[in-house]
Each structure stands twice: as structure tokens, then as C-alpha cells.
């Protein structure tokens with residue numbers, strides 16, 4: 236049963252509802268008795284809702300509405316039910332009919348406007364929904380709820396400036412956890428500016444992103460990319476190295492950028508020193524793998540394999556083992572290579588099965604990094620997979 240309790244409570248006074256619940260739970264002869272002052276038909280409708288029989292509930296409420304068309308609560312409950320069932324046109328008609336009444340109290344009118352806004356959102360009519368939520372203004376019981384919906388609309392429509400404004404109003408009203416989301420909006424704007432060749436504006440947005448969330452990895456990566464494009468190697472290194480402190484799970488994203496900058500400066504050994512520090516401090520797979528790659532290139536496969544074997548005995552990992560077998564296979568005699576081949580093939584397949592990225596909120600798995608989860612739409616919840624970051 237996914238109806239919000241709010242809908243149920245609209246139907247009855249709370250005291251009557253709780254009394255009736257107790258009677259119903261006890262299951263005694265009085266279970267279906269009606270509390271004084273409550274229409275027994277309401278209770279029957281409520282029963283249907285509790286039993287998840289929304290069709291029956293809708294039939295009953297519709298019949299009741301024909302008899303008693305003045306009941307605001309019934310209109311709201313019925314409209315909400317229709318919307319949930321996907322019958323958006325009927326929901327819109329009910330809510331419009333309600334708003335047209337001159338006798339509504341202000342809170343009732345605001346609630347009906349809010350519901351009508353939700354109907355339009357559900358129908359994909361974002362412009363109209365935006366107008367309705369905008370009407371709810373900055374005050375009143377429904378203004379915060381409307382602002383949350385507005386933020387969702389702006390996000391959907393990629394109107395990042397408006398989304399930032401809505402989120403900042405929500406933050407001023409006490410929703411403190413929106414900083415990282417506002418930082419992502421600024422990153423979106425930075426990427427747009429960067430693509431359009433507006434470097435200064437892009438930099439300004441990156442500074443704002445880091446102001447709202449100093450752990451914003453994405454801002455550091457964009458900054459590193461811009462510096463690489465401008466051949467500003469030191470700035471690229473500064474931005475790339477920042478990622479290790481912001482969120483070590485994302486180090487693997489920064490490493491190719493760092494390697495490019497260090498190599499362009501003709502100082503490929505320095506990155507190895509830095510990686511060693513990071514790896515000793517954090518014990519992550521990403522710097523370890525990067526070190527093995529660099530060692531193989533700079534010192535040869537024997538050194539790289541020896542180093543990796545020592546690390547793997549301390550901290551086993553599937554990706555590390557696959558890399559180790561690959562290095563061993565390269566150095567082995569032809570006969571040994573034949574023996575290692577099936578082991579390597581199995582390990583390779585196991586590593587390929589690991590998701591590269593996974594959403595910590597909904598479990599979405601993918602091979603591409605998304606800053607906003609394509610499945611649950613949460614920001615910054617998609618992280619490098621456990622094996623990559625372990």
C-alpha cells in the first residue's frame with residue numbers, strides 16, 4: 236500500500252480514525268462500528284484503501300461525491316487517487332473544479348493548487364506545473380513543498396540557474412543537505428561555459444561549486460581538464476591531487492590527468508612518489524594499480540610484479556590478482572604460459588563482471604560515471620565500484 240498517510244487522514248478526523256483502527260485490529264463484533272459523526276461510507280472507502288483495492292475506493296468516493304459535492308477532503312482524496320492510478324486528466328478536472336470554488340479557505344486552495352501542480356508534472360506539462368507551484372509563493376503551508384517540486388522541474392529541464400535559486404531558498408529555509416547538489420548545478424554550468432569557450436565564467440562556477448561543497452570531485456576534475464587544455468601543468472596537478480583528499484574513491488578518475496601533466500613536465504617519477512604517499516595513507520586499490528602501471532613502464536615487469544605481490548599478501552583484491560597473473564604470464568616460459576592461460580582468462584572474466592560504477596542509493600550499476608544517477612536521480616551517489624576503490 237503506497238498511499239501516503241496524509242491521504243488517509245484527509246478522510247477522517249484523526250481521533251475517529253485511531254478509534255476505528257483499534258476496533259478493527261481487535262477484530263471484535265464492534266470492529267465495523269462507525270465512530271460518531273463519521274459517514275460510514277468513508278470508513279468503507281478507507282477499508283478499500285487499506286486493502287489496496289483502489290478501484291473499489293474510487294467507485295465509492297465518486298458515488299459519494301455525487302451525493303455530497305461540497306466535501307473538499309473527498310475531492311482531494313479522489314484527485315490524488317486518480318493521479319496515482321495514472322488517470323491524470325480526471326485528477327486535473329477534480330482539482331480545477333475545486334479551485335474554482337469561491338468558498339475555499341486559503342489553506343484548502345493552496346493544497347488544491349499544489350495537487351494540481353503535481354497532476355501537471357505527472358502529465359509532463361512542466362510549464363503549467365511551474366506556474367502553479369510559482370503561485371504558491373514563498374509563504375504558506377505548501378510553499379516549501381512547492382519549492383521542492385520547482386527544483387525538480389528545473390533540474391529535469393536543465394535550467395540550472397533557476398535550480399540553484401530554488402535550492403538556495405530551500406537551504407535558507409533549513410534544508411542543509413543541498414550544498415553538494417548546488418555544487419553539481421554549478422558544475423553543469425561550468426561545463427556549458429567551458430564548451431562555449433567562456434573560460435572565466437567556467438572558473439567562476441567551479442569556485443562556487445567548491446564553495447558549496449569542498450568535496451566536489453567533479454569541480455576538481457573539470458578544473459584539471461581545463462588546465463591540461465591550457466597546458467598549465469602545475470594547475471592541473473594541483474586540481475588532480477585535490478581529489479585524493481576530497482574523495483579517495485575517485486582517485487582513479489584523476490590519475491590519467493595527473494599522469495599526463497607530470498609526463499608533460501618531464502617528471503614522471505614524481506607521480507610515483509606522490510602515489511606511494513597516498514597509497515600508504517589510504518590503502519586504496521586505485522593508487523596501487525597506477526603505481527604498478529608506472530613501475531612496469533619505468534622499472535620493468537619484474538619490479539612491478541614483486542611490488543604487487545608484496546602488497547597483495549597484505550591486502551588481497553581481485554583486480555590486483557588479475558594484474559599479478561598478467562604480469563607473471565608475460566615473463567613466464569612458453570610451457571608455464573600455457574598453464575597460466577586458463578587461470579588468467581577466468582580472472583579476467585571475473586574482473587569484467589565487476590561494475591565499474593555503482594549507485595550507493597539505488598544499486599544502479601554501470602560502466603560509465605554519472606554525476607546524477609540515471610535510475611534514482613540522486614546526485615553524487617554513483618561511486619567507482621567496490622573492487623576499483625577497495
Ligand SMILES: [Zn+2]
Nearest residue numbers: 594597608611
Ligand atoms: Zn541511484
